[in-house]
Amino acid sequence: MKDMGRMLVRREAFSELAIGNTAIVRAMVEAGVRVVTSYPGSPTPEIAEAIKSIAPDERPFYFEFSTNEKVATEVAFGAAINGRLSVAFFKSVGLNVAADSFVQLPLMDIGGGMVIILGDDPGANSSQNEQDNRHYAKLSYCPLLEPASAQEAYDMFKKAASLARELRTAVILRLTTHVCHAKEKLRFDAWEPATPDDTPRFDPDSSSFIPIAASVFPMKRRALERLADIEKRLPSLGLDTLVDNGNGERGIVVAGLPFASVMDALELCPPGARRPDILKLGAVYPFDRALVRSFLESHAEVKVIEELDPILEGDFKALAYDLGLHCRIIGKKDIDETMGECTPGKARAILAAAWPDLFPPEPETAAGIGETDKAPPPRPAQMCPGCGHRSAFYAIKKALRPDDITVADIGCHTLGHLPPYRMGRVLLSMGHSTSTASGLALMNDSRRVVCFIGDSTFFHAGLPGITNAVYNGHRVLLIVMENGTTAMTGHQDHPGTGRNFSGVTEKLSVRAALEGLGVKNIREVDTYKQQELTGMVGEALDEPGFKVIIARHPCMLKFTREARRKPGWSARRVMIDLSICTQNHECIERFACPTFQRTEDGTIMVNADLCIGDGSCRQTCPVQAIVPDA
Amino acid sequence: MNGTFNIYMAGVGGQGIGLLAELLARAADHAGLSLRGCDTHGLAQRGGMVTSHLRLGVAYSPLIPDGQADLVIALERTEALRSARSMLKEGGAVIWYDATWQALDVRTGANPPVAADDVRKAAESKGAAAHPVRRDDLPDTRMQNVAVVAEALRLALIPGIELDHVKAAMSDLMAGPGLETNLALLG
Numbered sequence: 091m092k093d094m095g096r097m098l099v100r101r102e103a104f105s106e107l108a109i110g111n112t113a114i115v116r117a118m119v120e121a122g123v124r125v126v127t128s129y130p131g132s133p134t135p136e137i138a139e140a141i142k143s144i145a146p147d148e149r150p151f152y153f154e155f156s157t158n159e160k161v162a163t164e165v166a167f168g169a170a171i172n173g174r175l176s177v178a179f180f181k182s183v184g185l186n187v188a189a190d191s192f193v194q195l196p197l198m199d200i201g202g203g204m205v206i207i208l209g210d211d212p213g214a215n216s217s218q219n220e221q222d223n224r225h226y227a228k229l230s231y232c233p234l235l236e237p238a239s240a241q242e243a244y245d246m247f248k249k250a251a252s253l254a255r256e257l258r259t260a261v262i263l264r265l266t267t268h269v270c271h272a273k274e275k276l277r278f279d280a281w282e283p284a285t286p287d288d289t290p291r292f293d294p295d296s297s298s299f300i301p302i303a304a305s306v307f308p309m310k311r312r313a314l315e316r317l318a319d320i321e322k323r324l325p326s327l328g329l330d331t332l333v334d335n336g337n338g339e340r341g342i343v344v345a346g347l348p349f350a351s352v353m354d355a356l357e358l359c360p361p362g363a364r365r366p367d368i369l370k371l372g373a374v375y376p377f378d379r380a381l382v383r384s385f386l387e388s389h390a391e392v393k394v395i396e397e398l399d400p401i402l403e404g405d406f407k408a409l410a411y412d413l414g415l416h417c418r419i420i421g422k423k424d425i426d427e428t429m430g431e432c433t434p435g436k437a438r439a440i441l442a443a444a445w446p447d448l449f450p451p452e453p454e455t456a457a458g459i460g461e462t463d464k465a466p467p468p469r470p471a472q473m474c475p476g477c478g479h480r481s482a483f484y485a486i487k488k489a490l491r492p493d494d495i496t497v498a499d500i501g502c503h504t505l506g507h508l509p510p511y512r513m514g515r516v517l518l519s520m521g522h523s524t525s526t527a528s529g530l531a532l533m534n535d536s537r538r539v540v541c542f543i544g545d546s547t548f549f550h551a552g553l554p555g556i557t558n559a560v561y562n563g564h565r566v567l568l569i570v571m572e573n574g575t576t577a578m579t580g581h582q583d584h585p586g587t588g589r590n591f592s593g594v595t596e597k598l599s600v601r602a603a604l605e606g607l608g609v610k611n612i613r614e615v616d617t618y619k620q621q622e623l624t625g626m627v628g629e630a631l632d633e634p635g636f637k638v639i640i641a642r643h644p645c646m647l648k649f650t651r652e653a654r655r656k657p658g659w660s661a662r663r664v665m666i667d668l669s670i671c672t673q674n675h676e677c678i679e680r681f682a683c684p685t686f687q688r689t690e691d692g693t694i695m696v697n698a699d700l701c702i703g704d705g706s707c708r709q710t711c712p713v714q715a716i717v718p719d720a
Numbered sequence: 721m722n723g724t725f726n727i728y729m730a731g732v733g734g735q736g737i738g739l740l741a742e743l744l745a746r747a748a749d750h751a752g753l754s755l756r757g758c759d760t761h762g763l764a765q766r767g768g769m770v771t772s773h774l775r776l777g778v779a780y781s782p783l784i785p786d787g788q789a790d791l792v793i794a795l796e797r798t799e800a801l802r803s804a805r806s807m808l809k810e811g812g813a814v815i816w817y818d819a820t821w822q823a824l825d826v827r828t829g830a831n832p833p834v835a836a837d838d839v840r841k842a843a844e845s846k847g848a849a850a851h852p853v854r855r856d857d858l859p860d861t862r863m864q865n866v867a868v869v870a871e872a873l874r875l876a877l878i879p880g881i882e883l884d885h886v887k888a889a890m891s892d893l894m895a896g897p898g899l900e901t902n903l904a905l906l907g
Contacts, residue, residue: 091895107749109759132761215760272782273745273757353780434785464838466802467823467831469732471768510828678827684767687822688829699819699861 095143099150103280110240111136111270113278114179114207114263117247119150120281124174124202124288126153127162129550130579131181132216133270134209138582138591146592150283155582155591158520158550159184163191163206167260170202171299173291175255179207181216185223187520187551193230195260196316197309199297203255205247206232210266212397213431218500218517220430222398227262227375231313233320234262234375235329238349240272246372249327257316264374266397268431269347321376329372330381340366340445341389343382343406345374348397351437358438358449366393366445377402379409386410386417393420393444397432420444470508475685476650476704478617478643479503479571483511484681484710485620486540486569486641489627494538495530499523499552501544502578502645503571510682514542521551528555528564538631540567546576546584548600553607559636560608567630568638570600571617573645581648604638611637618643618706650702662703663719666694670715681710725879726784729772730803731795732821733761736865739893740793741772743869746889747881748776758782767821769799776880791877795864796821798834804842804850814843815851815872817864851875863905870906883907 097106098116108116114137118126128138141153152169156162159180166176178188185192185208195204211217227234235250237243243265250261298305324330333353344352349370356365369385371377386392386406394403403421410419422428423443430436442449473480483506490496498504498514499522506513518526527541543552548570559566576582583589588597604612611633615623623641630637653659664685666677671694678686678694685701686694696719708716727744731737738759748755757774773784789807792814794800800816808814818836825831836852843850853871858864873883883906890902 091899092892107745107755268758268760268782271758271760273741273759274755274782275749347781350781351783354785357778433783434781438785464801464834464841466798466805466834466838467825469767469769469798469802469823471733472824474734474767509824675829679829682824682827684821684824684827686827687820688827688833690833697821700821 093143094140095145095148098140098144099148099281101281101283103278105275105277107273108240108276109136109271109273110237110243110265112140113240113244113276114247115140116278117244117251118177120279121248121251122175122284122286123151123177123251124286125166125169125176126151127156127166127176127178128153129156129159129162129180129184130576130582131184131209132579133211133265133267134179134181134207135580135582136270137179137207139580142591153591155584157585159188160191163188166204167191167195167198167200170200170204171198171292172202173287173289174202175204175251176202177205177207180209182208182210182221182223183217183219183519185226189226192226194301196231196313197301197306198299199258200254200260201258201291203251203258204260205250205254206260206262207247208262208264209270210264212266215267218519220398222401223262223264224374224401225399228401231310231317232260232262233317233373234264235372236264236346236374237269237372238346238370239269240274241276242372243269244276244278246329249329253320253323253327257319259316264346266347317376321378324373324376324378325381327373330378331370331372332385333368333370335365335367337364337367338388339390341369341385341392342366342395342441343369343371343385343392343402344395345371345402346397348395348432348437351432351434352395352441354434355438355441360450363448371402374402377405382406383409383413383415386415386419389417391418391420393441395432395437395440396422399428471505472508472684473502473505474647475683475700476646476702476706477502478573478641478646479506480681480683481620481643481706482569482571482617482623482641483513485617485623486627487511487513488624489631490540491538493536494540495527497523497527497530497539497541499541499543499547500578501547501571502573503542503544506542510680519551520547521555524552524555524559524566524568527566527568528559528562531565538567539565540569540627540631542569542571545570545572545574545586545600548603549585549598553603556604556609557607564636565634566636567627568636569627570638570640572600572640572642575645575648577645577647581645600640609636609638611635612640613638614640614642616643617641620709646702646704663696663698663701664703664705664707664716665696665719667715667717668693670713672713672715674712676710676712677707677716681707683707723777724779725776725791726789726809727774727776727791727793727878728784728789728803728807729774729793730799731770732799733767733770735770735795736862737770737772737795740795740865740869741774742893743866743886743889744774744878744881746892747885748774750885750888751880751882753777753880756780756782769802771803791815791872793868793872795819795868797836797839798823800839801834801842804839804846804848808843808846808848810846811848812846813849813851813877814839815853815868815875815877817868818852818854819864858905859901863902866902866905873906
């Protein structure tokens with residue numbers, strides 16, 4: 091069996107199959123990174139998994155999961171101004187959380203250098219939007235590099251780190267979901283470990299670190315001058331690539347994964363047809379204006395292909411206007427070009443819209459293919475068998491009136507908005523629920539307001555909204571869905587679990603935190619005690635002010651995985667006693683554990699591959715037909 | 721091998737699509753084939769769809785264009801149907817473990833269940849072969865992924881990949897009794 095952790099700290103150069111997220115960790119090792127921070131969020135958690143695969147005493151850097159992305163950025167910043175090369179990584183929308191501190195980074199003199207790795211999510215595969223974080227680079231004057239493959243992610247991280255260290259600044263490495271997860275055979279360089287110089291080098295007299303009033307301007311000037319400096323260095327950094335097909339008429343400018351999609355699409359050109367030249371940018375902000383100028387000058391038409399927003403397009407058009415260039419720059423044609431992932435199929439459609447003669451006409455789809463046969467039912471994500479959230483939603487719903495308002499937050503419990511529960515009907519962001527609920531409760535005496543939050547999110551961004559609800563006396567019921575882990579992103583620890591990335595730590599209590607914030611009305615219950623929970627919600631809703639119920643049950647996916655590894659474990663299941671079952675379908679239609687399967691005649695069966703035998707379903711059957719499978 | 725051979729894998733979160741994809745990618749590497757691949761899961765590990773792309777030979781993107789999969793490997797009947805319709809190439813093949821994890825609409829009665837014949841018909845409409853797999857002798861339901869690979873090898877559905885390549889890949893990924901049981905299943 092191959093040991094990934096061993097490979098990541100191997101001294102010799104080697105080749106190995108790996109995904110982009112793993113490749114980045116080898117790059118961190120080689121670059122001499124000392125401090126790495128993160129908050130879990132797809133598509134980046136596998137970076138932490140790769141770090142975890144390295145034995146703690148072999149890990150050449152410190153890693154922590156911080157309580158949120160802003161904290162992660164600040165911890166990495168603090169280490170970096172003290173001279174350590176540092177990295178913070180998180181998902182796309184994590185940058186919104188980090189933004190208040192992040193936008194200051196380019197103003198600072200960051201002696202150790204800093205790389206911010208962003209996992210952007212075109213296609214919103216696992217995010218609440220598909221925001222294009224290249225905007226943040228321009229907003230804050232922070233340089234941004236964009237790899238198109240796992241190999242480039244590795245290569246460009248090292249270039250980003252070296253640029254950050256040399257120019258004493260922060261550099262963004264912008265990955266997207268299918269660069270993070272792209273798998274290929276990667277070539278890794280040799281690594282010669284150096285003894286790190288961990289002298290604390292923070293020197294507040296060498297440079298201002300206090301951007302207040304007039305002192306902002308020299309700092310801003312330095313940030314802008316640094317960008318100009320970087321642009322001058324770009325030709326020697328080898329970040330941009332020209333694919334020269336000898337075409338003076340047509341060119342394409344593209345960056346990131348869409349480059350691969352364009353290359354695949356162009357394979358569909360007829361044999362012998364002249365393909366457009368391609369300028370692939372690795373340095374997206376700042377980009378090499380001289381290089382782009384010469385590309386625009388040497389082609390009659392240039393199509394700019396950008397996943398998500400038309401950022402380069404606007405810059406190129408401005409450049410061409412200022413220089414009086416005659417190149418016809420073809421930008422986005424419609425809204426759809428601003429939406430979703432630029433897959434090979436989409437790249438073909440975009441190119442065909444710009445140049446209809448580029449590809450042979452699509453063959454007419456033969457009649458009937460994929461049309462007349464049966465369409466499969468959709469399969470939305472759902473809560474796992476035995477999930478404590480299912481019991482909670484089933485029980486809470488019983489205490490609510492149809493027009494009561496429920497507010498969701500981010501986590502596995504967001505899935506409660508789906509049928510049949512329909513609990514948690516509005517979602518903004520991590521930790522929004524208590525404050526959104528507070529607004530919903532204003533000037534509203536008729537529809538009661540309930541909001542949810544998970545335990546990791548409680549510590550991440552939940553506390554300010556809760557503090558506000560106490561302070562301003564909002565009449566809201568908050569239900570903390572405590573499952574003892576950060577479940578949705580792969581069971582990472584958080585301040586309430588009693589462990590951090592390095593080992594055992596003091597367990598912060600949700601209840602003690604609430605009490606410390608001044609919450610007086612707190613109840614606690616295990617969610618499997620469904621009747622008790624229903625009763626509690628009914629009582630609490632009639633009470634004035636801000637109330638909290640901590641509805642607790644361990645994540646059963648994690649619990650079952652751990653239980654399986656213990657000696658003496660044996661599978662447990664329930665079954666339907668068909669002699670008792672009246673086919674009222676409470677179990678399958680309202681409790682709706684995925685274990686229950688419907689047969690043609692309406693009989694309910696238990697799927698033995700899914701059932702974990704937790705028995706939380708048994709109390710939902712009005713005739714007690716769900717029994718242990720002995 | 722000439723051109724690209726695209727393998728699209730699909731199942732439900734928890735069925736072991738990730739291991740299946742890693743196993744085949746490593747087998748391809750042991751066979752000396754160049755490859756690109758990508759798992760796509762997002763929120764889907766919670767009982768939603770999980771899919772994975774593997775492209776052998778010349779390919780730039782890790783993602784297979786719609787309708788360009790030479791082979792669809794599914795671990796569940798509904799997902800076999802979905803993938804056969806959206807990803808399967810004309811004249812390709814679909815092989816699936818014929819388990820059924822009913823989707824929500826089927827469980828609530830809003831949609832009828834999917835039959836194995838529905839997958840066959842979808843494949844037939846594209847002139848593609850359809851191979852259901854079902855075994856009653858598996859020591860653990862989590863080995864259904866390896867059972868499908870064993871059958872795909874027996875039917876020689878993946879050009880260039882032989883039993884020994886998959887065994888070598890398996891030894892990269894597992895150890896101990898788990899490795900022994902799975903190697904035995906491969907045959």
